[in-house]
Amino acid sequence: MTWTSTRRKATALVVVAAMLSLAGCGATPTSEAAExxxxxxxxxxxVRDLTGPVAYAGVGAARGAELAVQEINAQKYLGEGKSLVLDEIDSAGAIERAAAEVTRALSDKDVGVILGPVQGQQSAAVAPVVEARKVPIVFTQSASDGVVIGDYTFRATAPMHTFYGHAAEFLANQDLTNVAVLYNSTYPTLAELAETHFPAMAQAEGLNIVESIPVQTTTQDFTSPAQKLAQMNPDAIVVLLLSSQSVTAMTQLRQAGYAGQFVGNTNNAGGNAAQAGQHAVDMVYPVDFSAAQQDPHAKEFVEAYRNEFGELPQTYAAEGYDAVWWIAHAIKASGDSSREGIRDGLELMAREGFTGAMGEITFEGNDMRVPGVLARWDGNQEAVISD
Structure with a gap:
């Protein structure tokens, strides 16, 4: 994740070439063989990160998916004697490992659909291969470009920039117009948000970006940018970092004397902000789902998840949950659980939309869209402050 953009692209091309070579020797796709x-x-x-720096996203999605499978099978949603079976495999933060595991799944004729990685680099590497083999894959997170690229690639996470406007609106409404941005430039989702989408939102809302500081994924000492930003004293600092980085950055910013507003991202949701203690109090962040939402579908999901896992679900769990329900709706709609039937059903449901844990779900092509909400961390719990 610390590679330059050029090196990431070169590595992805090597991985894709290797996968295509391996996949060409695989078994006949289910869509060709199944009735x-x-x-x-x-x-x-x-195939997702169950260990490593973004394991919180992979584990959350896997748990949400597990709960959905349990519900679908218990309800006999697909019919008497029909059931979903889910195997979870750890990609461990590595593009090459994700590629190898997806290739293995492609070669198993019994696999009808793949639930893809949560990291954009991994997902962009495997997307061309599943398209070439005509196997449907549903990604969560992975909001960077190059992931949803054709008829067989689907994404069950709304790109963060599609609901991050809640943050820009909040800043404008609070008259916090001078804003600085501290962001991870090697994590595509956050980099694209910081460099392209948020500046456009800021301009539309009349905000002034006084400074924008990029850091690496490996950066864990923010002393220098913290001192610089504290001296500038902007009205707000938009923190577009991974969860563990956000904790250190906010702590060092407060220690450097900054007392203004923090605006985060989905990595701070679901209690992750608590790790920063008092330094994160009153931080706000847009999310596609919050356990504090009060609509009936969200409340039902939260209760079921808490009963199963003994804790409140994070946004990643809601995404994994709705991804599997999307697949179940797809199979029921098409009446066909082959690879081609699942693909057809996913496309049909994308045209129609459905209601899930994240609310009223719509799509642009094969790409999910949700309303999103703005949440605030009060030091003890998350509260929804706008929708």
Whole structure:
């Protein structure tokens, strides 16, 4: 994740070439071999980070998916004797490992659909291969470009920039017009938000970006940017970092004397901000889902998740949950659990939309859109302050 953009692209091309070579020797795709109809057992494989720096996203998505599978099977949603089966595999933060595991899943004729990685670099590397093999894959997170690229790639996370406007509106409404940005330039989702999308939002809302400081994924000491930003004393600092980085950055900013408003991102949601203690109090951040939402579907999901796992769900769990329900709706809509049938059903549901844990879900092509909310961390819990 610390590579330059050029090196990331070169590595991805090497990975894709290797995957295509391996996949060409694989078994005949299920879509060519299976008969139409819903099989008694529909196998899904999840390939996502269950360990490593963004394991919170991968584990959350996996747990949400597990809960959805339990509900779908218990309700006999796909019919008597019909069930979903989900195998989760750890990509461990490595593009090459994600590529190898997706290739293995492609070669298993019993796998009807893949639940893809949460990191944009991994997802962009595997997307061309699943398209070439005509196997549907549903990603969560992975909001960078090059992920949803054709008929077989789908994303069950609304790109952060599609609901991050809640933050710009908040800053404008609070008259916090002089804003600085501290961001991870090697994590595509955050880099694109900081360099392209947020500046456009700021301009539209009349905000003035007084400074924008990029850091690496490996950066864990923010003393220098913290001192610089504290001296500038902007009205607000937009912190577009990974969760562990945000904790250190906010702590060092407060220690440097900054007392203004912090605006975060989905990495701070679901209690992650608590790790920064008093330094994160009153931080706000846009999210596609909050456990504090009061709409009925969200409350039902929160209760079920808490009963199953003994804790409140984070946004990643809601994404994983709605991704699997999207697949279930797709199979039911098409009446066909083959790879081609699942693809057709996913596309049909994308045109129609559905209601999930994240609210009223719509799509642009194969890409999910949700309303999103603005949350505030009060030091003890998360509260929704706008929708």
């Amino acid at each position: 139409a109809g819903i099989a008694d057992e529909i196998k899904m494989v999840g």
